[in-house]
Amino acid sequence: MSDPAGVLADLRAESEELDLLVRGLSEERWAAATPAPGWTVAHQIAHLAWTDAAALLAATDPGAFAVEVEKALAAPDRFVDEGAEEGAALAPGVLLARWRDGRERLHRVLREAAPGTRFPWYGPPMSAGSLATARLMETWAHGQDVADALGVVRAPTARLRHVAWIGLRARDYAYLVRGLTPPAAPFRLELTAPEGVADGALGDAVWSFGPEDAPQLVTGPALDFCLLVTQRVHRADTALVAQGADAEEWLGIAQAFAGPAGQGRPPQGAGS
Template identity: 40%
Template sequence: MDAITTALREQHEELDALLAGLDDAGWARPVPDCPGWSVADVVLHLAQTDELVVSAADGGFAAAAERVVPGAVGETVDDTVGRMVAHQRGAPGPAVHARWRAAASTLREVLAASDPRRPMPWVVTDLPARTMATTRLSECWIHTHDVAVALGVALVPGDRLRHVARLAVRTVPYAFARAGLPAPGPVAARLTAPDGSTWHLGDDDAPTVVTGSAADFCLVAARRLDPAAAEVRATGPGADDVLRLVRTYA
């Protein structure tokens, strides 16, 4: 749990550094990978969902979302988070920044104090606290990337992406289930880390294996990079579908 909460703190710090000192024009910049959202909207979304992790412990995700914005729960998760942002947008950028900082700090405190196996209610099921921490790391990393693109800043990938890549590999069955397809069986990844080393994720004898750039694999799983344009490939049963469907979020 210490490793993942440390990585989460580091990811929060990377986003915080991007946001520090933004002027009104910066907060209003459109985010290409989140159509209709500004930088302020993305940060508001992170604040809202960090708050939901904590409040969902009492009554579950849907009830917590309803407490934030009555009528927010839609047919899909995207519907729900879109309604929440639309309902609460409009605060000045610095106020949104302060709200997210407070939410992120509380989230880290709750996760750090949790047993890694503690069940925490989330979108479709309870998640162990360690998995919840990893999903929040992934979510923040994805949106840090989004904000960086909007601001024209190039980020340097780091070792904490290992947690994101591991989450993507472990949730392949979930990704296939969402698509209404049978899972292909065990999937492993042999990825080139940012420092040039190799990350071995998943079972050594898995019939389906993803290889290539760890950073690109994470961007593919984040739905921020087309697999055809990524430095990744997959071999084995369901290989093309693995790259098409892999994801790190609900």
């Protein structure tokens, strides 16, 4: 992540793919319910615009961002929803323009950041490359909610490798945010790349992260892992396999995003 150019290009591609889904939607479709309780398509895009604005503030005015962090700490169960509500109340065209402008300004700031610069965040401080990866992860995850609401099946891309990487990097945070002690030993991931991705320049058939001799191992489809660490699917509805008690425990609490511990999604068929 010393050179963020590659992940910034992938972030732009991920954003443009989601932009294609929502541009031209009717007001009725902007108001369509997504799998996140109480959130419409508009809420999902508003959240991305709000988080891009927060990232831009962190990168350009750390003092002002620290004030926003204090506000978040004072209302941990409300601040995310309140930000989404404010943006979702805008006219779709205004909201779309706000999201486009904010993500472009953030892209320029991260692209021009001096090597070694670290920015404050709601979790641990991040380099420009890591912050761009976090924005890609959120864009993909909230884009999944939008796609589900619109009945669109998205083809997985090689950009999921970034989501998997940050999912593993956030392992300790998932424990700490729940008041738990992270395991001391490193974990390893061996994830099967999505069909059609592992050919030629697009990547290997298996994406591996972590030491080869790590005592805890997670294997399975990369898409399942990315859906799990963004809490878009329940652990029971994946084909992931954990080797080791610590790895199994982690898959029950994993989250790739900063902020309070997520509630995740219920297993398919729950309550039916």
